[in-house]
Amino acid sequence: MSRLQVVSGKGGTGKTTVAAALALALATEGKRTLLVEVEGRQGIAQLFETEALPYEERKIAVAPGGGEVYALAIDPELALLDYLQMFYKLGGAGRALKKLGAIDFATTIAPGLRDVLLTGKACEAVRRKEKSGRFAYDYVVMDAPPTGRITRFLNVNDEVAGLAKIGPIHNQAQAVMRVLKSPETAVHLVTLLEEMPVQETADGIAELQAARLPVGRIIVNMVRPEVLDRADLELVRDAPRSAVAKSLSAAGLGGARRGGNAEKLVAPLLRQAEEYAERYELEHEQRAALGELGLPLHELPLLAEGMDLAGLYELATELREQGMK
Amino acid sequence: MSPDPAHTHHRLSPARVLALDPLIDDPKTRIVVCCGSGGVGKTTTAAALGLRAAERGRKVVVLTIDPARRLAQSMGIDSLDNTPRRVKDVDGEGQLDAMMLDMKRTFDEIVEAHADAERAAAILNNPFYQSLSAGFAGTQEYMAMEKLGQLRARDEWDLIVVDTPPSRSALDFLDAPKRLGSFLDGRLIRLLTAPAKLGGRAGMKFLNVGMSMMTGTLGKLLGGQLLKDVQTFVAAMDTTFGGFRTRADATYKLLQAPGTAFLVVAAPERDALREAAYFVERLAAEDMPLAGLVLNRVHGSGADRLSAERALAAAENLEEPRIVDQEGGKAGLRNSPDTYGSSESPASETPAPDEGSPAVAENTEKERSVDQLTADLLRLHAERMQLLSREQRTRDRFTALHPEVAVAEVAALPGDVHDLAGLRDIGNRLAAGRPELPEAAGE
Numbered sequence: 001m002s003r004l005q006v007v008s009g010k011g012g013t014g015k016t017t018v019a020a021a022l023a024l025a026l027a028t029e030g031k032r033t034l035l036v037e038v039e040g041r042q043g044i045a046q047l048f049e050t051e052a053l054p055y056e057e058r059k060i061a062v063a064p065g066g067g068e069v070y071a072l073a074i075d076p077e078l079a080l081l082d083y084l085q086m087f088y089k090l091g092g093a094g095r096a097l098k099k100l101g102a103i104d105f106a107t108t109i110a111p112g113l114r115d116v117l118l119t120g121k122a123c124e125a126v127r128r129k130e131k132s133g134r135f136a137y138d139y140v141v142m143d144a145p146p147t148g149r150i151t152r153f154l155n156v157n158d159e160v161a162g163l164a165k166i167g168p169i170h171n172q173a174q175a176v177m178r179v180l181k182s183p184e185t186a187v188h189l190v191t192l193l194e195e196m197p198v199q200e201t202a203d204g205i206a207e208l209q210a211a212r213l214p215v216g217r218i219i220v221n222m223v224r225p226e227v228l229d230r231a232d233l234e235l236v237r238d239a240p241r242s243a244v245a246k247s248l249s250a251a252g253l254g255g256a257r258r259g260g261n262a263e264k265l266v267a268p269l270l271r272q273a274e275e276y277a278e279r280y281e282l283e284h285e286q287r288a289a290l291g292e293l294g295l296p297l298h299e300l301p302l303l304a305e306g307m308d309l310a311g312l313y314e315l316a317t318e319l320r321e322q323g324m325k
Numbered sequence: 326m327s328p329d330p331a332h333t334h335h336r337l338s339p340a341r342v343l344a345l346d347p348l349i350d351d352p353k354t355r356i357v358v359c360c361g362s363g364g365v366g367k368t369t370t371a372a373a374l375g376l377r378a379a380e381r382g383r384k385v386v387v388l389t390i391d392p393a394r395r396l397a398q399s400m401g402i403d404s405l406d407n408t409p410r411r412v413k414d415v416d417g418e419g420q421l422d423a424m425m426l427d428m429k430r431t432f433d434e435i436v437e438a439h440a441d442a443e444r445a446a447a448i449l450n451n452p453f454y455q456s457l458s459a460g461f462a463g464t465q466e467y468m469a470m471e472k473l474g475q476l477r478a479r480d481e482w483d484l485i486v487v488d489t490p491p492s493r494s495a496l497d498f499l500d501a502p503k504r505l506g507s508f509l510d511g512r513l514i515r516l517l518t519a520p521a522k523l524g525g526r527a528g529m530k531f532l533n534v535g536m537s538m539m540t541g542t543l544g545k546l547l548g549g550q551l552l553k554d555v556q557t558f559v560a561a562m563d564t565t566f567g568g569f570r571t572r573a574d575a576t577y578k579l580l581q582a583p584g585t586a587f588l589v590v591a592a593p594e595r596d597a598l599r600e601a602a603y604f605v606e607r608l609a610a611e612d613m614p615l616a617g618l619v620l621n622r623v624h625g626s627g628a629d630r631l632s633a634e635r636a637l638a639a640a641e642n643l644e645e646p647r648i649v650d651q652e653g654g655k656a657g658l659r660n661s662p663d664t665y666g667s668s669e670s671p672a673s674e675t676p677a678p679d680e681g682s683p684a685v686a687e688n689t690e691k692e693r694s695v696d697q698l699t700a701d702l703l704r705l706h707a708e709r710m711q712l713l714s715r716e717q718r719t720r721d722r723f724t725a726l727h728p729e730v731a732v733a734e735v736a737a738l739p740g741d742v743h744d745l746a747g748l749r750d751i752g753n754r755l756a757a758g759r760p761e762l763p764e765a766a767g768e
Binding site: 010011012013043046146148162163194195196197199200225227229231232235236239240243244247248250251252253265267268269270271272273275276278279282304305306307 | 364
């Protein structure tokens with residue numbers, strides 16, 4: 001597994017959840033992972049049921065077998081000051097820049113620079129070593145911007161390196177791109193078995209590949225369990241309504257005769273089955289379309305009780321069982 | 326917007342029902358802004374509302390930000406661009422135009438409109454400008470607001486429906502004009518423009534020591550060429566920015582005006598509704614007029630009086646050995662042992678069944694598969710009921726926090742929208758304000 005795992009996906013597909021589950025999965029058995037949030041939504045804190053994360057690497061979970069998950073919500077403004085201090089010893093000048101509005105400029109008006117800082121911080125964590133020479137983190141997992149923006153986000157340093165043709169920003173941008181375009185990085189896309197997210201995934205992969213960014217895997221999230229199989233669905237089509245009514249009645253749900261309680265259930269239950277059948281077909285098509293993209297495919301189940309901390313561990317186990325470790 | 330008190334609903338009793346038709350029919354409604362987090366069907370909602378308003382007689386333009394190809398195609402337009410295009414086959418007297426924001430094009434147009442030809446060319450060719458306008462994230466928000474202002478100023482439409490960018494922080498588009506303003510009022514811009522305009526002397530006066538330190542630092546950081554590009558850009562943009570800010574302020578005020586209605590779009594999921602609550606609070610803080618919440622993809626059931634628990638128990642019943650209700654002669658064959666370990670009559674544990682028995686008649690096979698189907702139908706129903714109660718809990722949490730917000734619930738569709746008819750269908754669901762129950766179970 002690459003040391004920088006970037007998780008993107010269309011809005012609403014659950015990429016923060018998948019990123020967190022992946023960080024847990026990779027931490028299992030004594031590893032240390034850093035889960036990085038770049039969009040300031042505090043989604044990680046909500047997921048792990050802790051208070052809002054400060055701009056500081058902080059342990060948020062213990063993985064089975066003694067591993068640890070750290071989390072960091074990157075604040076672009078603080079990252080810039082941090083960065084100025086680290087590389088140029090510009091503590092005082094940084095404050096002066098802030099007073100002038102230059103920090104505002106860098107992080108909001110010229111938001112490209114903001115992306116430089118965010119990717120730069122993540123790459124710094126990837127490369128950081130302890131005194132012992134061991135990497136500070138075995139893996140860094142980034143909860144990245146959505147698919148529509150991921151290529152531009154990761155590629156921003158290329159653009160910046162082109163704009164600032166010399167100087168430390170140029171060098172920094174190039175160093176970041178060396179990490180992002182190497183096998184050290186893998187960009188995963190989270191999707192649902194629905195038309196729009198699948199289409200967006202296909203487009204996203206094409207864009208990433210065109211930019212020579214390393215595409216990792218496709219993770220299909222919230223996969224619904226198969227309740228009705230093909231045989232059932234065929235039977236539904238010309239379902240003998242009276243037989244179903246009898247069956248319902250036999251199950252203890254009232255009378256099977258016309259107007260009986262069991263009989264009244266038949267129509268709505270069959271209607272639900274038709275909806276299911278329609279979705280079943282759509283999901284099959286989408287699964288086939290994803291298969292054609294030629295990337296490793298993982299599927300995570302929809303958790304019946306909604307997403308919570310226990311569910312997160314369940315998804316992490318699932319990912320490990322599917323070989324993401 | 327006043328709710329219809331008679332319009333109650335079994336799932337929506339505590340919240341007010343948002344009636345969308347009166348909103349889009351009201352000639353005083355000139356702008357509808359759809360906002361919400363990504364993936365909740367914001368763009369589709371905007372398009373469906375636009376179509377519905379047009380078919381109810383209004384002259385509508387829909388400004389989408391990043392529509393899925395399918396959505397553009399559903400309006401009969403293969404690729405939407407920065408110019409409003411007429412949507413064909415709209416019923417009735419009204420009309421519908423649709424467009425997609427092209428931020429670079431919009432930015433270029435502003436430059437062209439506000440600077441003389443020579444200066445405009447200098448800006449358009451500046452490398453820093455090219456990067457900025459081509460979509461450093463954030464530009465989209467400014468340009469969406471700019472475009473809205475432009476459309477409104479053209480006065481060709483009596484209703485503008487706007488989709489909002491899938492921003493990192495959901496309401497970035499509201500901050501855009503202000504941020505731009507504070508940036509333009511800031512000292513940095515004067516610092517950057519001064520040396521380029523006056524060869525540095527005014528800058529020295531302006532900030533003396535700090536000044537040279539800053540340009541030195543910036544030069545060191547950015548590299549000399551980039552700093553020069555930025556300075557030239559800012560200097561060239563100076564006049565343009567002035568007009569831009571005035572208009573951004575005007576757009577912000579336009580959003581607060583009585584003719585504007587905000588719709589917060591969400592899905593009945595925890596994250597989406599949390600974002601929605603944040604939107605509601607932000608809009609109130611900014612004095613933006615909120616019409617209500619559109620809750621997409623809500624599930625219903627025609628058999629909602631059958632609980633998940635009962636359905637599951639009944640499904641188990643069907644798969645347990647049954648003797649009682651068999652038709653003549655086959656009772657013994659269906660008396661198979663309890664393989665589910667949850668028999669209500671443990672005493673009935675009989676010896677192993679005669680699995681390969683040739684006596685299993687075709688008729689029994691069929692009956693068995695109907696039982697199996699029925700059991701699966703009941704499980705499917707149980708799953709639906711669990712989903713319903715989860716959605717209900719999530720929605721109730723929102724309603725408890727914001728009882729003042731009117732809600733329109735839109736029933737989930739099994740598939741995506743492919744044509745105008747699909748959009749029309751969503752429009753009907755939107756206007757109904759509550760999910761249509763398929764073949765209600767009756768009394």
